[in-house]
Amino acid sequence: MTTExxxxxxxxxxxxxxxxxxxxxxxxLGPVLEIAPDKPSVQLLAGRAYLFSAQFQRAELAFLRVIELDPSDHYARLVLGRTLQRQGRLSEAQTQVRLAATMYPDPAYQEVLGEINAHIALDPRSSE
Structure with missing residues (x-):
């Protein structure tokens, strides 16, 4: 596969x-992942596709790889938090989204954090 x-x-x-x-x-994206597995943009796109197809464990691994390659990627943390939320892992989701919202104080990020906090408040066992 050529660069083009x-x-x-x-x-x-x-x-x-x-x-x-x-x-x-x-x-x-398969061949691109084989050629450029260490490109954050490639892993982020794969993670989003995995998330949208409900392949949550694969999405989680892709987003974790992005964060490993670029710890300052606030969007990867946000979508990792969403992925963890979809798996019912609210405490872990809260941590990632809180970090994302701190790194990038966008109202949409705060909204996601508020949603997770509300779920935790409704069911305190979910934060264990």
Whole structure:
């Protein structure tokens, strides 16, 4: 795969994720993941596709890889928090989203944090 075709495949996968066609995106992204597994942008896109296709453990691993490669990536922490939330791991989700909101004080991040906090308040056992 040439550099040009790798970029083209990445862009196509981005478009498919935006269209909420994550399984198709993962199919297109497969060769890119093999060539560039240590590119945060590639792992982030794969993580989003995994998340949108309810492959939560794979999404979690992809987002953790992004954070390993770039600890300052606030968006990776936000979507990792969402992934953990979807798995019912609210305490871990709260930690990641709180970090993301601290790193990037955006109202949307605060809203996600508030949602997780509300779930924890309704069921304190969920934060264990």
């Amino acid at each position: 075709s790798t970029v083209e495949a990445f862009r196509k996968a981005e478009s498919l994720v935006a269209q909420r066609r994550p399984l198709e995106a993962l199919h297109v």
